[in-house]
Amino acid sequence: MSTPPRVTIKDVAARAGVSKGAVSLAFNRKPGLSDATRDRIFAAARELGWTPNLTARSLSSRRVDVVGLAICRPARLLGLEPFYMEFVSGVESVLTERSCSLLLRLVRNLDEELAVQDAWWRGRQVSGSILVDFRADDPRAASAQRLGMPVVAVGHPSLTGGLTSVWTDDATAVAEAVRYLAALGHRRIARVGGAALLGHTAIRTAAVDEAARRLGLAGVRQVTTDFSGEDGARATRSLLSAPDGDRPTAILYDNDIMAVAGLSVAAEMGVRVPADVSLLAWDDSQLCRLTRPTLSAMSHDVHGFGAEVARTLFGVIAGEASSHPVATPVLVPRGSTAPAT
Amino acid sequence: MSTPPRVTIKDVAARAGVSKGAVSLAFNRKPGLSDATRDRIFAAARELGWTPNLTARSLSSRRVDVVGLAICRPARLLGLEPFYMEFVSGVESVLTERSCSLLLRLVRNLDEELAVQDAWWRGRQVSGSILVDFRADDPRAASAQRLGMPVVAVGHPSLTGGLTSVWTDDATAVAEAVRYLAALGHRRIARVGGAALLGHTAIRTAAVDEAARRLGLAGVRQVTTDFSGEDGARATRSLLSAPDGDRPTAILYDNDIMAVAGLSVAAEMGVRVPADVSLLAWDDSQLCRLTRPTLSAMSHDVHGFGAEVARTLFGVIAGEASSHPVATPVLVPRGSTAPAT
DNA sequence: GTCGTCGACTGGACCGGTTTAGGAGGGCGC
DNA sequence: GCGCCCTCCTAAACCGGTCCAGTCGACGAC
Structure with a gap:
């Protein structure tokens, strides 16, 4: 209930006896500060329990540590397929390493997805998105290109209209x-x-x-x-x-x-x-x-597939990624197949 | 590649011949503008293809349209259970209505979840969170209370240490x-x-x-x-x-x-x-x-359960929610049960 | 004719960070 | 003693919105 007092970078700066800029430098591990000052700043931050406000940070630095994934699924299928659970899990494993989060949205149709991606990007909520379930003449490629939005397409290049893509053969x-x-x-x-x-x-x-x-x-x-x-x-x-x-x-x-x-x-x-x-x-x-x-x-290593897609998206965001397939699914014979009689 | 020119509220204001404040009023459907001005503003925004930058909006209005969900899952279980797929889907259905997004994170243990929730809240990335999988003496209740973070706990009140909770009996x-x-x-x-x-x-x-x-x-x-x-x-x-x-x-x-x-x-x-x-x-x-x-x-209507949890979270954020159970699971007899012989 | 009120709108402070130009001080070469 | 460069740090602009105090003109009441 009682709103805890908002502690900001200014408070930390005051406590450490430095300027806001110095605190910013320290927390972004940038050069230009003596070790002593750096330590003093971290100590002050720890004492006040301060964490940078990511919203403010994204506003000024124009980057967000969030990537988007919209999954299209007809209204009557309430849950997700096992494939997507594992896929998401693989994506997460890479995002986590970079303290990045996944913005997930289940949409009912392609138009809704287009709207969601558009809003995410224009609203600067995500730094990029993963696009899945491509169909023939998919409008999302054109849309992403028009917006200049970094995306990685999961699907064969013949479907993904020139976007950087990752696919299984x-x-x-x-x-x-x-x-x-x-x-x-x-x-x-x-x-x-x-x-x-x-x-x-x-x-x-x-x-x-x-x-x-x-x-x-x-x-x-x-x-x-x-x-x-x-x-x-x-x-x-x-x-x-x-x-x-x-x-x-x-x-x-x-x-x-x-x-x-x-x-x-x-x-x-x-x-x-x-x-x-x-x-x-x-x-x-x-x-x-x-x-x-x-x-x-x-x-099929679906978890690994998701991870590779996420890595590729970071590549796209950094401006250096290229389309490539992941390992082709291999046949695992078990009990449900046998010679024809 | 070519970064599209960033259009901001100022450009829209200029084009419509009004001040930034007026544009803000129009887009937040607040009173104080004539219909004519409002229309002019919307027309200008449409022509320029402008959408409010949500990052900037959250910074100044100190609210975010994002809720968090961290699911704890041992490293060796790569995918999620069907339960969570449906649960997430139910949560989404309510979030979508309010153009809110879900920040999802798979974590490996409770400590990681505590850290994630803490970072989310302190970094103002979420307006609240859904906490699941309570255990005895769960530290998350105390943590959420200390942070003053709006959360809804999925679990019986005996486990959730005074947090607003939703549970099945x-x-x-x-x-x-x-x-x-x-x-x-x-x-x-x-x-x-x-x-x-x-x-x-x-x-x-x-x-x-x-x-x-x-x-x-x-x-x-x-x-x-x-x-x-x-x-x-x-x-x-x-x-x-x-x-x-x-x-x-x-x-x-x-x-x-x-x-x-x-x-x-x-x-x-x-x-x-x-x-x-x-x-x-x-x-x-x-x-x-x-x-x-x-x-x-x-x-068990898991989809509905998720939806109810999400609704309750909005209640908590609005400061008016109370703990309650959802419908008790009912027995559906099918082919796997029969009288003992 | 004057005052009060109301609706419509503006200007600018503010949110909490990042970033950059620039200044203070110290060390060094000559 | 002077100029020069470096290191370390500050001040202030800036990101793109929200919000509030206040201005301005029109209209109604007396």
């Missing part, structure tokens, strides 16, 4: 997944993809088609979903209820939660995994090791 | 869970609890004991974990490998991810769910509906 990974399933003898492969609007969904879809063509697989079926478990279950149910000679013997999922859902649907329909159908997940959070059978997955 | 919910299992004829009930240090874990542990005593159940076993799926699996394996007459016939979990893990362990050990053992989860994210069998759960 989904096409290669997806091709490996298909080759793996084909090598196990699967001829009818299906994929339960993510949101149709997302650029990486399209990239994966094309890559699956391409891989199938090369391998001479005819009946590849691909469907899109909203990434939710429910949608994944629905898609799986539909795929597995095809007439016998038409039913896929292997299904590739675009995230792990849908693969978990697929597993249950198979069980409920009396389709054995992996005897009757092989399932292959994507993203490989701890969930994949908790199911029965365990889920084979295209595994 | 875990004791009542846990008692209902135990009564339900007992009513199904279970006599040997176990609980796979959360982190031993957390206050709500202790509350639930005591409530289970109390309920068991009233119901005359003797062999209740309770273990603690770190909330991870792996630890949940380990605990379940240990419980289920007890000699036959000693093995629990029902297990209550403190979150859903551990219940999912428990389900797999049971399958792997050849213990049928729910025929041989009933499993009851907590928190009820979409995961509980995706497993096979589906998981009965103590269900």
Whole structure:
């Protein structure tokens, strides 16, 4: 209740018997002060319990130690996917090292994100942002460039319109997944993809088609979903209820939660995994090791991915960063995939 | 690259032919301006593409539209639990309405959280914070009070040392869970609890004991974990490998991810769910509906919980809030619980 | 015609830092 | 003794807003 007395740089200066400027120099570890004075200033600050007011600091130094991340998620999906939890955690790990904070916002659509990023930047609330979930013709690249806002785009350069970007090579990974399933003898492969609007969904879809063509697989079926478990279950149910000679013997999922859902649907329909159908997940959070059978997955260091994105953003802010991919997801075979019978 | 020309309130004022003060009045919707002037100001701002610099605004008005949330999570658990994803999402939903942002930080231990909150508040980066995961003798209450920092504590008042708090009545919910299992004829009930240090874990542990005593159940076993799926699996394996007459016939979990893990362990050990053992989860994210069998759960509107916490924080900041519980979790029976045989 | 009041607006102090031009004092070379 | 350079430090402008005391003109009352 009782507002504690506001102690400012002036109080510290007075106590140490120096000017405000000297205190500022001391706290920013800049040269031009004798060690004795420096010590006296720190002592005074400690005695008064003073910490620089970051708001004032950002105003005059025109920099903020905050980066933004807006995640777009349809209204009905209340929580975040495991992917984002790990991603955020990786981003944080790098921010923390630089005593930087993450401004997080869940938005409902792209327009809202554009507005939020615009407001963050113009209001000087963030020093830069991480942009995720690129779609074809994404307006965010142009917007960031117009604003002169430092951002790093998470997505393949073909989607991110010239922004500095960090991405996983989904096409290669997806091709490996298909080759793996084909090598196990699967001829009818299906994929339960993510949101149709997302650029990486399209990239994966094309890559699956391409891989199938090369391998001479005819009946590849691909469907899109909203990434939710429910949608994944629905898609799986539909795929597995095809007439016998038409039913896929292997299904590739675009995230792990849908693969978990697929597993249950198979069980409920009396389709054995992996005897009757092989399932292959994507993203490989701890969930994949908790199911029965365990889920084979295209595994991915999501935490490290987030960290790399954050490092790149600092690079962009410093004016020296370049686009690059991170490690391609690797196949981790577990219990949900087996040779076709 | 080219820094866009910084347009400030002064430019807008000049263009509209008024003083800075007038522009400020207009943009804060305060009285004292004619409609004509107001329109002229907005037009000028639009033409120049001006948005108030929030940093400058917070400096002079000494308020920030940011609230803080630090989540403590051991280093080895890289991602967040589903609970927090939904919780954050609920918090966001309220913040968004008030064009407020969430400053998120994942910390490794309590000391780090204390430091972060301290820095946030002293640096005037947040207008208040949400504190979660209270433990016995939690130092954060005293710290917040000393700083005069507006916070809302998520946790039972017995843990939160006089802070305004919002909580779920875990004791009542846990008692209902135990009564339900007992009513199904279970006599040997176990609980796979959360982190031993957390206050709500202790509350639930005591409530289970109390309920068991009233119901005359003797062999209740309770273990603690770190909330991870792996630890949940380990605990379940240990419980289920007890000699036959000693093995629990029902297990209550403190979150859903551990219940999912428990389900797999049971399958792997050849213990049928729910025929041989009933499993009851907590928190009820979409995961509980995706497993096979589906998981009965103590269900909880986590999104709404987060929203209520955020609303309460705004109350605290406005100086008019009081502690209150939110709706008690209710039992949602699904496929993982059945009468004891 | 004068006074009082009210609405509309201005000027400038202020928030709490950073930054820069410049001054005081000491040491050194010659 | 003088000029010069260095080190250490100060004063004041500045960042971009908010806020308050006060000015100015119009209008109503008496």
